[in-house]
Every structure is written in C-alpha cells, then in structure tokens.
Amino acid sequence: MQKPRRVVIITGAAGGVGRALLEAFHRDRDVIAAVDLPGTDVGDITVALGGEHAAFYCDVASEDEVVELVAAIERRFGRIDVLVNNAALGPTMAATTDTDVASFRKALSVNLRGPFVLAREAARRMMGQGGVIVNIASLAGVLGNPKRNAYAASKAGLISATRSLACEWAKHGIRVVAVAPGYVRTPMVAELERSGKANLELVRRRVPLGRMGRPDEIAAAARFLASPDAGYVTGAVLAVDGGWQSFNQPGDAHPPVMGAPDAELKKPEPALKERIVVVTGGANGIGAAIVQRFASAGDTVVVADKDGDRAAELVRALGTKHMAFVLDVSSEQEVLAVFAAIRQRFGRVDVLVNDAAVADGFVPALAQSAAELDKVLEVNLVGAFLCAREAIKLMGSGGVILNLGSINTFLPFAPRHAYGASKAAVDILTRCMAAELGPAGVRTATIAPGYVRTPGVAALQESGRIDSARIRRRVPLGRFGEPAEIANAAYFLASPEASYVNGSILYVDGGWTSFGDAGDASTASG
Incomplete structure (x- = not known):
C-alpha cells in the first residue's frame, strides 16, 4: 500500500x-x-x-x-x-x-x-x-x-x-x-x-x-x-x-x-565522478553503516580498521573496487602507509570520515592514570588529526572531512572524563580546520551521535556500565538510534546538498542534548 x-x-x-x-x-x-x-x-x-x-x-x-x-x-x-x-x-x-x-x-x-x-x-x-x-x-x-x-x-x-x-x-x-x-x-x-x-x-x-x-x-x-x-x-x-x-x-x-x-x-553542475571515501573504524557498528551507505550510492570506499578480518569481509561483500586496510589510527607510521597506498591506487581522497574511537574505562578521576587518559586521546583525537592531515594532502576543492563527535561533546558526564574531553577536542578540531581549509574549498563537519545500537554499546550494557532502560527514558524520542541513521547524516553532510555547511555540528541523538529538565524525558521502558 x-x-x-x-x-x-x-x-x-x-x-x-x-x-x-x-x-x-x-x-x-x-x-x-x-x-x-x-x-x-x-x-x-x-x-x-x-x-x-x-x-x-x-x-x-x-x-x-x-x-x-x-x-x-x-x-x-x-x-x-x-x-x-x-x-x-x-x-x-x-x-x-x-x-x-x-x-x-x-x-x-x-x-x-x-x-x-x-x-x-x-x-x-x-x-x-x-x-x-x-x-x-x-x-x-x-x-x-x-x-x-x-x-x-x-x-x-x-x-x-x-x-x-x-x-x-x-x-x-x-x-x-x-x-x-x-x-x-x-x-x-x-x-x-x-x-x-x-x-x-x-x-x-x-x-x-x-x-x-x-x-x-x-x-x-x-x-x-x-x-x-x-x-x-x-x-x-x-x-x-x-x-x-x-x-x-x-x-x-x-x-x-x-x-x-x-x-x-547559482548551484554548480553536479560532479559526475564517483567519490573516493575513506572511513576509519569502518569495519563495525556505525562505521560499517557509513561504509555501506556510501557504497550503495556508487562511491568507492576504503575501509580502515584495526579489525582487519572484518574490514576485509565487509569489502568482499561490497565488491572488488573497494579496499580494506588494517589500521591503528594512533600510529603515525601506519597512517602514513595507508594514505600512501590510497594515493598510489586512487590518486586522491574526496571524503574522509573519522569514526575510529575507543571508550574509556568508566574509572573515577582519582583512580585514573595519565596513561588511561592518553590511550583515549591517542585514538579519538590524535588519530583523527593524523588521518585528516594526510587526507587533506590528497584533497582538492570539494573535499569533505567528517569527524564523529558525541553527545559528550556538549554534555560531558562523570566518570567519562577522557572520552568527553576527546570528543570536545574533536569538535573544535573540526572548526579549526573549517576556518583553515574553507578558502581551499574543503569543508568539515562534526556528527554527534547519542546512544546508538552498536556492538560497543551492547558490550557496555552487558558489563553493567550502562542501564538501557534508564537511557531510553532520558531520550525524548524514547529509543536508541540505529547506525543507519548516523550514516544518513554523514552521507548528507558529505553531499553537494550540504555545500554551505562548514565547521558545523549535527547532533543525531534523539533529543538528548535538548533536554534540560529534571526527571525523565520520555516514558520508554524495557
């Protein structure tokens, strides 16, 4: 019907x-x-x-x-x-x-x-x-x-x-x-x-x-x-x-x-070429949904992830024109090697989506070591910077860099000090690059997901670190998001339709960051 x-x-x-x-x-x-x-x-x-x-x-x-x-x-x-x-x-x-x-x-x-x-x-x-x-x-x-x-x-x-x-x-x-x-x-x-x-x-x-x-x-x-x-x-x-x-x-x-x-x-004529899209952390969860969204539109996608087996499996399912790399984004040597290979194979990068990230250990600040803070910052922030730096070298006018932020960018909460700090830093990194790269025709944006139904969130739930029923009550829409909903936002922001969006942050969080009252935002349960 x-x-x-x-x-x-x-x-x-x-x-x-x-x-x-x-x-x-x-x-x-x-x-x-x-x-x-x-x-x-x-x-x-x-x-x-x-x-x-x-x-x-x-x-x-x-x-x-x-x-x-x-x-x-x-x-x-x-x-x-x-x-x-x-x-x-x-x-x-x-x-x-x-x-x-x-x-x-x-x-x-x-x-x-x-x-x-x-x-x-x-x-x-x-x-x-x-x-x-x-x-x-x-x-x-x-x-x-x-x-x-x-x-x-x-x-x-x-x-x-x-x-x-x-x-x-x-x-x-x-x-x-x-x-x-x-x-x-x-x-x-x-x-x-x-x-x-x-x-x-x-x-x-x-x-x-x-x-x-x-x-x-x-x-x-x-x-x-x-x-x-x-x-x-x-x-x-x-x-x-x-x-x-x-x-x-x-x-x-x-x-x-x-x-x-x-x-x-006037609106420029649309480019006919398929884009070369690099997605870090692209083997699972939100990253995999982003990979599939761009690939389904005809773009060529490079999947870079520490989980090399899953990245390779995903690329095999998508088709031979796509590529998979094992990548620890916090390793400058590995980042340089991956982007050198991309340069050799494709000669350019049109879109970079920095999705690779790790959660912190939910450790109170008095018990948290500097090394634990560094681990989160190295992956979530330094890794995003390294990949952006190398992608920019392969981008021309029309290039787009998308960084995955978080609701913790705007509303950090204890004891996730390291994670919140890293995501707030990612957002300002996005803005700094927007100011610097705009004259070259390269745009940036931050996507800030709320709680999304991913393997990572499932692991937090199983370990007792989050209460899913309580979270749903805190979300005005009363539910977790789906990876495909984050992928849709990424696809729009990277598209010519978003050609005047630069340095902005888009919260895809079911209304989490809009709720400032006491008590529950919804009546969701289960």
Whole structure:
C-alpha cells in the first residue's frame, strides 16, 4: 500500500529562501501549502507548481489569522505532516537608543510568537500520526551582532523553543529541528546592501568559503532534516553558514573576492565522478553503516580498521573496487602507509570520515592514570588529526572531512572524563580546520551521535556500565538510534546538498542534548 504524500506548510513562501523551499519539497512530490502575506505573488508561484498545491495568505504575527490558516489547510488537505517556519521580519539595523518598543515587539511577534503559534496549531493535527517542524532560525540567534537586537533575540528565542518543543512533543512522534543560516543571497540581504546597511564584500571576506550562501542550500538542509533519513534528529540546530562561526581571529577568513562568486549566484553542475571515501573504524557498528551507505550510492570506499578480518569481509561483500586496510589510527607510521597506498591506487581522497574511537574505562578521576587518559586521546583525537592531515594532502576543492563527535561533546558526564574531553577536542578540531581549509574549498563537519545500537554499546550494557532502560527514558524520542541513521547524516553532510555547511555540528541523538529538565524525558521502558 502506497503511503500518502506528505502535506507540507511553508511560510514566507514568496521570499528567496521560501521559493527555494517550495522547489525542494516539490521535487520530493510533497503537497505544498504555500503561505505569505497578502499582496505577495505567492498565489502565482503556487499555480506554477500545479493544481494540487494551494496558496494561503496570512500575517503570522496575528494569532487569530494563524489559527484560521492551519484550520483551512487541514480542511483543504485533510492532514499536516511538515511545517517549515520560514516567514521572518529582517533586522532593522537600528541602534538600541533609536529603536522604539513597537518595532522591537513587532520583530518578536513575527519571528518568535508567530512560529510558536504555527507550531502549536500544526502539532495539534500531527498528534497520533507524527510529523516534523523545521524552524528557519539564524546565526544571529547564536552570535551577537550590533544593531540587531530584536531580530537576534527573536531568533535565539526560536532556537530555544525548537529544543523545548522537541522534548515536549517527541512522545507524539513529532520532531522539531532548526536551520541557522548565515548570510544568504536573498532579496532581504540585497536590500541591506542597497540601503548601505551591509557591505557584502566584507561579508565574503569574513566567511571561510569566501561567499554567501544560496537559498537552495538552506532549503536542502531543511529538506534533509524533515526527511525520514533524519529520523533520530530532534531539537538539533544545524548551522549553514559557510564556516562563519568557526572563524575566531582578527583579519579575513578568505582572501578578497571581486564581485559575487559563481557558486553564490547559482548551484554548480553536479560532479559526475564517483567519490573516493575513506572511513576509519569502518569495519563495525556505525562505521560499517557509513561504509555501506556510501557504497550503495556508487562511491568507492576504503575501509580502515584495526579489525582487519572484518574490514576485509565487509569489502568482499561490497565488491572488488573497494579496499580494506588494517589500521591503528594512533600510529603515525601506519597512517602514513595507508594514505600512501590510497594515493598510489586512487590518486586522491574526496571524503574522509573519522569514526575510529575507543571508550574509556568508566574509572573515577582519582583512580585514573595519565596513561588511561592518553590511550583515549591517542585514538579519538590524535588519530583523527593524523588521518585528516594526510587526507587533506590528497584533497582538492570539494573535499569533505567528517569527524564523529558525541553527545559528550556538549554534555560531558562523570566518570567519562577522557572520552568527553576527546570528543570536545574533536569538535573544535573540526572548526579549526573549517576556518583553515574553507578558502581551499574543503569543508568539515562534526556528527554527534547519542546512544546508538552498536556492538560497543551492547558490550557496555552487558558489563553493567550502562542501564538501557534508564537511557531510553532520558531520550525524548524514547529509543536508541540505529547506525543507519548516523550514516544518513554523514552521507548528507558529505553531499553537494550540504555545500554551505562548514565547521558545523549535527547532533543525531534523539533529543538528548535538548533536554534540560529534571526527571525523565520520555516514558520508554524495557
């Protein structure tokens, strides 16, 4: 029996990012309810998509209008599966002393209260069937900027609401996520430039990738987060900023650029070649799922793992074009030898996924030796650095480095001191490389899994070091993740669809890092 097509609400649909969102979800054959203010051309835009779609007019600042809007959409389509809260009022760029309170409140009503009411009304219809709410936030809600008080505050509030709503509605099968764009080439940004409130040449120099984002790059992130491939992602905020927040020093992040680069103006033609993908720790668990995901898409995969027998077995099952290596990532000599062999066989590396890792011994700090700390750091951090260093030498523009982090990156807990420290260090390593390598066209990102059903986690459970029932109650979605869900995130982040994601971290944790209350996050048991 064929599943019904999703009904997707997109607000702010007549704007730059809004139109890109319409195109992205239309390609997935979703049925679209396009929403914008009266007087916009959202009706004409929607007619061009086809008669099954519909346009609606609404001022999202009005609670009464929003309530009627969602009711009308339900009457028209019978269900609501996805809401993309994209409508927003841009920054006024006024000094604090020149900002009247009415203007401040208006920004909050459009950018925060409106999305909240829309989410509330959509969630009422999603109860019992599940759904996804994607909030288009902003990097302004993460990093402070002068003269953006109301806009930034509203976007920070939207990010917080994303996390709290994710925790409240997870038990109903509703995921809530956010995208935080940096500078994007939209009519709103063009108006800031025209009015002299933004210098886009300076903006490009501040971005490691050397350009502003395109609307389709924001839409692609929203599309992924709304998809079944992101089924273990909730409460997460994905920065799509070209590496802006990864750069933290005086001066330019990118050499000056004359005019708007081609990649800022239009989506490049897709590369036809299959990629060479290196996955460390790729023989088992999450690593093996990542290997299989890339291989199933036609990429050539190099599996590097200390478990040489399992790596070889996996490669035999995948086909002769793939390769397996025995590799201890903490050994510089072995890393050099493996990448020399890759150079000789393929001449390049397109994607590196640093998955190799070891857990610590759950030893209290007073009983933990420096040698035990070193063991974890050598594999989880030094190994990631060594493999990245050698992979970079074989990468050209378009290369991608993905590092596996952890929920312990953000929320370390005792007595896993060494593991948490290593994963926090891996995340900042990702950001440093994003700032350094962006001008060369090489992107980086961190994937931070929560508890995932792997042999390693099973061993911890059998040894009594973790309580699986207690963990499920701590996860808003009420379950462990699956290796394939981490692999889906890795495949997206390494793809051209994530071409403006650089230095960002994506938590694939069922909402673990969004839950800050006392007690249980879910009623899961067993």
